[in-house]
Every structure is written in structure tokens, then in C-alpha cells.
Amino acid sequence: xxxxxxxxxxxxxxxxxxxxxxxxxxxxxxxxxxxxxxxxxxxxxxxxxxxxxxxxxxxxxxxxxxxxxxxxxxxxxxxxxxxxx
Numbered sequence: 001x002x003x004x005x006x007x008x009x010x011x012x013x014x015x016x017x018x019x020x021x022x023x024x025x026x027x028x029x030x031x032x033x034x035x036x037x038x039x040x041x042x043x044x045x046x047x048x049x050x051x052x053x054x055x056x057x058x059x060x061x062x063x064x065x066x067x068x069x070x071x072x073x074x075x076x077x078x079x080x081x082x083x084x085x
Contacts, residue, residue, distance in 0.1 A: 039077075046074050
């Protein structure tokens, strides 16, 4: 057999996936809504993260990109929290 096999798409698989993703988002929303002070805890978590240079030829490159990533995440979290208030 040298041909490729094509699997027919079943609509129920998409429905199950949508239900699973939706259920996860509902659970995430309930946890976020019922946990007191979670926005401040998220900000505290990301502010405590620090970058450390990795000993390699491109260590400054990795360190710089880690700092940019952390700063971007902090901005996004603070922006989302300001929208909630």
C-alpha cells in the first residue's frame, strides 16, 4: 500500500472538543472568580520571576529575551486586571 489514507471528519469530534474547551474555561472562570485576591497574587508571582544568564555564547541574547518576555507578561496581566476593576 503506497497510497495515503484520508480520514473522514466526524462532527461529533468537534463537538466533544468544543465542550471540553468550554468546560475548562468555565472551571478556570469559577476558580478565578471565587479565589479572593487572585489578581494581586498573579502580579506578585510574575514580579518575583527573575532572569538569570545561561552560560553559553548567546547568554546575553537569551537573558534579554527572557526579560522582554517577563515584561510583556507583566504588562498583559496588569492590563487585564485594570479592565476587571
